[in-house]
Amino acid sequence: MKKVYIYALAYALTAVSCQDNDWVADNATSQVPEIEIPMGAADGELLIKFVPEMSDILNQTLTRAGGVSTRSGIPSTDEVLSILGAYHFERVFPVDPKTEARTREAGMHLWYIVRFDKNTDLKEAARQLRKLGEISKIQSNPTIQRAYDPKKKPLYLSANDLQYVTRTDEGLAFNDPGLKHQWHYQNKGSYAFVKEGRAEAIAGSDVNCVEAWKSCKGDPSIIVAVLDEGVMWSHPDLKANMWTNESEEIGSTEDKDGNGYKGDRYGYNFVKNTGVISWTSAEDTGHGTHVAGTIAAVNGNGTGVSGIAGGDGTENSGVKIMTCQLFDGQYGATLAAEAKAIKYAADNGAVILQCSWGYNSPDANEALGYVPGPKNEQDWENQYPLEKEALDYFIHNAGSPNGVIDGGLAIFASGNEYAPSSSYPAGYSKCISVSAIAADFTPSSYTN
Incomplete structure (x- = not known):
């Protein structure tokens, strides 16, 4: 274990040298793609993944800090983070002893969330971090969006509407009252969704539930x-x-x-x-x-x-x-x-x-x-x-x-x-x- 730690520390120290608060040298090469900061990205947050050789250092730092820290324990990374004004460093995925082995095998334990002041230029922060040899991936932390419009609320059918969508219970598999309206399960073509002259229902245009239910x-x-x-x-x-x-x-x-x-x-x-x-x-x-x-x-x-x-x-x-x-x-x-x-x-x-x-x-x-x-x-x-x-x-x-x-x-x-x-x-x-x-x-x- 000690040999691994010494190797990892040497790797970190040789990856970059920052002196007198200088940025990482612009001629540093990187395999990390440049990132965009999309609309909706969280202010002052980046997600970074370390190379596997950093595992032991990260383990020791986060173990001592109880899972959340202000630094990674990797000297070159921490120097850049300090310049950028980072104040929060946390593993993305909590430790679950039952699945930690496969988490590590998949490299998921190497993902961390870093928080900076909200006015930090994230694109510049990412540009500097991507030059560090111990970091393999960087991305922003946007908020995901629904694939449906939350402003459009469900419309409930009135008795008048039901005359266009109702059929009998005959031949249905279950006694649930809503099933006769679920044409997408079993479409017999007996619906009249809209008034005459509009789109029709065609038997079989469904997800074949009846056939599936046989199995x-x-x-x-x-x-x-x-x-x-x-x-x-x-x-x-x-x-x-x-x-x-x-x-x-x-x-x-x-x-x-x-x-x-x-x-x-x-x-x-x-x-x-x-x-x-x-x-x-x-x-x-x-x-x-x-x-x-x-x-x-x-x-x-x-x-x-x-x-x-x-x-x-x-x-x-x-x-x-x-x-x-x-x-x-x-x-x-x-x-x-x-x-x-x-x-x-x-x-x-x-x-x-x-x-x-x-x-x-x-x-x-x-x-x-x-x-x-x-x-x-x-x-x-x-x-x-x-x-x-x-x-x-x-x-x-x-x-x-x-x-x-x-x-x-x-x-x-x-x-x-x-x-x-x-x-x-x-x-x-x-x-x-x-x-x-x-x-x-x-x-x-x-x-x-």
Whole structure:
């Protein structure tokens, strides 16, 4: 161990020499791409990843400091951080003894968040830090955005409206009253969505639930993490299918299972860093609960809607929903918090991520007011390397060789900017990008 520490220290000392508060030499070479500071990036924050040789120094510094420090313990890095005015240094992912070995194998323990004064020029700070040999990746810490417009609230159908969308219960698999309106599960073509002369419903324009239900109506060993607004875990059509961390109690100030998160009984609120899941803010739309219901509303209970994988109405059937809250009222999670949510899902049993957020499509129409997102996969990876690594961690580490799924499935909305290509992360080649169709087999008017 001592030899490793001496080697790492020598590496750090030879990487750069700053004297008399000079910046790092401009002729220093770097393999770290230059970064952009997008709109919505947190003021005074950068995310940095160290090279593996720095592990021992970082471990000692953070162990002595209880996980949070003002410095890294690496002399050259700390000298530059001091010049830049950094005052907070913290590992992005909390230590979970049960999964720390694979966290380190994936290099996730090398990611840190650094905070500066809010008026710090982050682009210049990144330019100086990227010249340090002990740093391998740098990015800003933006707030993620919903893929849906939170200003548009759900519209509930009146009795007059229902004459255009109602059909009989005949031939339906379950007795849930909302199922007859869920054309996207089983479209028999018997809907008249709008008045005569408008679009029609065509039989078969659905997600083939009836065929799928012949094989399985929802396996309780599957945990789906909904990364969205908070899921109303007490909802009468959801509570039986919520994932539950039996070791924890909501609102607890103790981390009873030692996974690094306090009170995470049904999941975690990554916006406000608490186990208390919320869904009642005026700016909330109910989208997280809606998504959870689409996935796993309890089937056959005569209540609400049916879930694609909500079970068959018998006890202990239906997939389980873990709520990883990324939007809380007017607030969204930072990218660091998003990455924590993705890793949390993998480390606590989820095998599917459901995500209705991302950047705009690279082909989003600027004339319509959209700011195009990353141009391609490489551009996305250069700008948001932590996000990619978190998704890779989930894809490679979720599930079990002895379970229903070995590895994780990351599912994203392709986006709602009317664009001819997917947004990212949905466009990442290892993710599943989901577009939308209308009831007549045509693309929905808004979908990418």
